[in-house]
Amino acid sequence: MTSRPELTGHASLFYNQKEARKYHSSSRMIGVQREITERAMELLRLDPNTPALILDVGCGSGLSGQILEENGHVWLGCDVSRDMLTVANNTAKQQSQQPPKEESMQQDDSDDEEEEEEEEGASTGDLMHHDMGTGLPFRPATFDACISISALQWLCYSNSKNQNPKKRLLRFFSSLYTVLKRGGRAVLQFYPETADQAVLISETATKVGFAGGVVVDYPNSAKAKKHYLVLSFDRSSTQQQQQQQRPLTTGMHEQQQQQHVTVGSTMEGANNKKKKAPKKKKGVKTKEWIVHKKAMQRKKGKDVRPDTKYTARRRPHKF
Amino acid sequence: MRLLTHNFLQSNVKGTEKGYPLGIERGAELSVESSPVNRNLVLKMLNKVDYSALVSITNNLREERQEDIPELPPSLPETLEEETIANYHKVLFDVQLVNGFLVCPDTGRKFPVKDGIPNMILHEDEI
Numbered sequence: 404m405t406s407r408p409e410l411t412g413h414a415s416l417f418y419n420q421k422e423a424r425k426y427h428s429s430s431r432m433i434g435v436q437r438e439i440t441e442r443a444m445e446l447l448r449l450d451p452n453t454p455a456l457i458l459d460v461g462c463g464s465g466l467s468g469q470i471l472e473e474n475g476h477v478w479l480g481c482d483v484s485r486d487m488l489t490v491a492n493n494t495a496k497q498q499s500q501q502p503p504k505e506e507s508m509q510q511d512d513s514d515d516e517e518e519e520e521e522e523e524g525a526s527t528g529d530l531m532h533h534d535m536g537t538g539l540p541f542r543p544a545t546f547d548a549c550i551s552i553s554a555l556q557w558l559c560y561s562n563s564k565n566q567n568p569k570k571r572l573l574r575f576f577s578s579l580y581t582v583l584k585r586g587g588r589a590v591l592q593f594y595p596e597t598a599d600q601a602v603l604i605s606e607t608a609t610k611v612g613f614a615g616g617v618v619v620d621y622p623n624s625a626k627a628k629k630h631y632l633v634l635s636f637d638r639s640s641t642q643q644q645q646q647q648q649r650p651l652t653t654g655m656h657e658q659q660q661q662q663h664v665t666v667g668s669t670m671e672g673a674n675n676k677k678k679k680a681p682k683k684k685k686g687v688k689t690k691e692w693i694v695h696k697k698a699m700q701r702k703k704g705k706d707v708r709p710d711t712k713y714t715a716r717r718r719p720h721k722f
Numbered sequence: 723m724r725l726l727t728h729n730f731l732q733s734n735v736k737g738t739e740k741g742y743p744l745g746i747e748r749g750a751e752l753s754v755e756s757s758p759v760n761r762n763l764v765l766k767m768l769n770k771v772d773y774s775a776l777v778s779i780t781n782n783l784r785e786e787r788q789e790d791i792p793e794l795p796p797s798l799p800e801t802l803e804e805e806t807i808a809n810y811h812k813v814l815f816d817v818q819l820v821n822g823f824l825v826c827p828d829t830g831r832k833f834p835v836k837d838g839i840p841n842m843i844l845h846e847d848e849i
């Protein structure tokens with residue numbers, strides 16, 4: 404196991420000038436961050452034809468932001484490491500010094516944009532030096548979406564006596580809840596060191612009111628495994644949405660590899676990793692849950708079948 | 723930092739009531755670029771900005787840089803001419819705060835901006 408940078412102290416000390424340059428010029432890193440960011444974008448499910456305003460938390464040297472930009476979005480990146488931001492800033496400057504190409508952004512239609520590797524004149528990103536653990540400093544309901552790539556786990560560590568991870572996570576999520584537009588989503592990819600960290604993170608997100616859960620891609624590969632916390636405001640449709648967010652797997656033994664951890668039951672999912680205990684089958688609901696759900700629907704004036712002894716009874720055959 | 727970003731910022735230092743909009747201290751170093759107008763983005767962003775805050779910060783900055791910064795209509799017009807859109811683009815995307823200070827309207831706490839990047843870091847005892 405390689406040692407974790409989070410254990411070495413404050414993020415701005417680890418991501419210093421030297422590390423920031425190294426990070427930004429490593430083609431391996433660029434490739435990995437691109438892949439994760441693209442997956443996060445997929446989970447965000449933005450309308451590809453409408454530019455959105457996206458917050459990138461722990462934006463670092465701008466590798467993740469670059470992908471937001473390529474997709475035509477306006478983004479704002481925050482990071483606690485000034486050295487990472489300086490690298491991001493220099494890249495943006497170089498970009499804007501290149502003479503803008505003949506066809507301006509205005510005439511681009513989104514189909515062509517995909518193939519265009521070359522950067523356009525102006526960058527659509529902006530940067531801010533900020534520690535997410537102190538709460539995001541924006542007006543309410545500002546952002547259409549939020550992404551965070553490989554940064555959130557830093558909040559689980561304390562770098563000084565007065566840094567309390569629980570408090571910092573709570574501040575972060577409650578401010579995220581405020582600054583995100585209703586109906587918006589946040590996708591935060593992170594590297595939990597332990598199962599407990601994943602639980603703490605997702606439980607804090609639910610505590611402040613978010614709906615959602617953790618999607619684990621490639622759960623059986625130590626290297627490729629990735630955790631995505633997918634958050635939204637829509638508690639009612641979460642169940643259904645989550646079914647659609649199928650984790651990526653490497654193909655073989657699909658059933659076994661899939662892992663979907665819902666906020667609140669994360670612990671159970673996390674333990675599965677070790678023990679490989681039989682997982683709860685997807686879509687099996689308890690009777691209480693169904694009765695409750697039906698009552699809610701009735702309240703809303705919907706036509707719902709009455710509760711009977713057959714309610715929630717298992718069917719003998721799957722169909 | 724763009725004026726677009728400025729429009730979204732809110733100070734959350736202990737003791738703030740609204741924390742918005744942040745002032746820009748006089749004498750700040752600005753740069754005014756000219757990037758290609760992206761109509762779509764401008765319209766989308768105009769939907770999001772607090773318009774009166776945008777006009778008032780633009781008017782403040784115009785006191786020092788009148789020739790580079792276009793004047794904005796006091797209220798958002800119903801129909802937008804291409805030229806007006808270009809002006810909005812200029813104000814939202816091209817006017818950049820390079821060095822200076824942002825000021826919390828309630829507490830007076832200053833946030834330094836260096837090389838275009840605002841420092842919004844708060845100390846634990848300021849929260």
Ligand SMILES: C[S@@+](CC[C@H](N)C(=O)[O-])C[C@H]1O[C@@H](n2cnc3c(N)ncnc32)[C@H](O)[C@@H]1O
Pocket residue numbers: 414415418436460461462463464465466467481482483484487533534535536551552553554557558
């Ligand atoms: C692995 S880098 C990822 C950077 C970028 N998202 C990417 O995909 O390339 C993690 C970043 O998280 C930032 N970070 C760590 N703790 C943070 C905090 N409390 N607030 C904001 N950023 C933080 C670090 O400074 C670092 O730039």
